[in-house]
Amino acid sequence: MTEINIVKDAVKKHGRKRESLMPVLQEIVKQENYLSEERLMEIAKEFDLSSAEVYGVATFYSFLPVKPMGENVIKVCQTIVCDMKGKEAVLDAIKDKLNIVPGQTSADGKFSLMAVNCIGQCSNAPAMLVNDKPYINLTYENVVKIIDEYQS
Amino acid sequence: MVIDIKEKERKVNSHKKRVNLIFKEHDIDKLIEKVLKTEPEKIIDEIKDSGLRGRGGAGFPTWIKLKGAREAKSDIKYVVCNADEGEPGTFKDREIIEKKAEKILAGMMAVAKAIGAKEGIIYLRAEYNYLIDGLQKKIDVFNKKLEDMKFDFTVFIKSGSGAYVCGEETSLLESLEGKRGEARNKPPYPAQEGYLGKPTVINNVETLVYAALIMLDGAECFKKLGTMSSKGAKVFSVSGDTDIPGIYEIEMGMTLKEFAELFGDSNTKAVQVGGASGFCVPRSKFEETVIGFEGVPTGGSMMLFSDKRSMYNILHNYLEFFVEESCGQCTPCRVGCQQLLKGIESIKAKEKSKKYIDELLELAKNMKITAKCGLGQSVCNPFISIVENFREEIVY
Ligand SMILES: Cc1cc2nc3c(=O)[nH]c(=O)nc-3n(C[C@H](O)[C@H](O)[C@H](O)COP(=O)(O)O)c2cc1C
Ligand code: SF4
């Protein structure tokens, strides 16, 4: 029952003026990890916009996915400092543990992996975010441990 | 090795150009009261006198924006704090938000008073979402304080969603308005027509903190530091091949030679000043290069590269970054970034002759003139500075 109201709830919380569109989209992603076609259409209706317009906004932003994502989203920084400091080891650890490469979701639907640009943790590179939480000074070993924690 | 690092830190921290303004303890209540008592014109005059220029990268004199927005006729005006911090190698705004958010808010209040704004928005990049709870608590206290003092100004947070271009001020406004973050044409400038078409002053996190400190201690404390065209100090984000990466507040006008002596070593091959969209300076030019608006400007990103790094890989990584982050709105940038990336790849694969690099240099120069916003216009900075200084590494 609550599920049906998720868009309406978000609109109640943030408003339905155009400038509330991003907060509403962000809210849905927070709860469902992505923006499904139905949600996009519901949102369009609430805001009195065409669904193409809402889709256009969502697809502009890399953190507003329109394809299903895993329960946890791992965002590994691929930008220069992390690249120099061992981003490959981070991706290797994830590949070995979860058998996914950037752009993929694990078979059990628990993890999605994204390669993202600089996340502002460069003095402790390489770095990644799991959901919103930053992890720094990564090595193959500690990435394995971090994933273990999320798996248990 | 450990001793070495300690010694390096000691050297940096005792350097005569090392300062501590931003992260120092300050009496925030006194600061707020001071702003409350200062007349709008006086705020603008003080900031003008200080010589403060934007710390987000472009270095625009802060007082001119304030004056513009003050003179713009409108009942509704906005202050926006640009906390999108997406430039590769930059992380100083994050640290300021974590440790000194009250000063950012006081700076926003000073701007609000100067221009007559009642609402302030902090546009925080999604990568810093984990800071929202802490920041919101401080904002609540601050908003309440102003309410008690009967000063009509309220601050909100809005989150980004992972787009570098939204750090560009007009893209940021589009994003705030719930649209695709595609840059607008300028003019009109935000000071005339900004958020929801209303006069808006957009400032970087660090700029706002300096504005607050100038309010508290007067212009003199700021302008006595730095050089003629680059007054004051700046917070640098130091990363890459250095034993002591981190955040350092340093007086403007240091040469790269001094900088590399402090943060690098005899193997430092180059320093990328200003992030991926900035300039790559080779060791041979360290001595003549001043860090500042008269030399190489920077939003704070300083990435050191040692001689074991391949400049091809570095340039390749930057170009991949630009290809991904180009909003695709204008052709020179959308196609240009892709062609530059493909271009250096095909020279490396020997599908194109070495001479092709000169065509790519021309293309980069053209992008500077024809691209719509700062993203596409600045791709030539790293491209030209790397290709010209390290040609042999890009074209074998
Ligand atoms: C592609 C691009 C990204 C930018 N990103 C940021 C940013 O993350 N933070 C910032 O303060 N300014 C950024 N800027 C500069 C802003 O457009 C604007 O000049 C700045 O926020 C003005 O504030 P200031 O005068 O205090 O520096 C960016 C500019 C461009 C072209
Ligand atoms: S220069 Fe690039 S980022 Fe800027 S408007 Fe054009 S395509 Fe978009």
Ligand code: FES
């Ligand atoms: S380059 Fe990876 S966090 Fe900045």
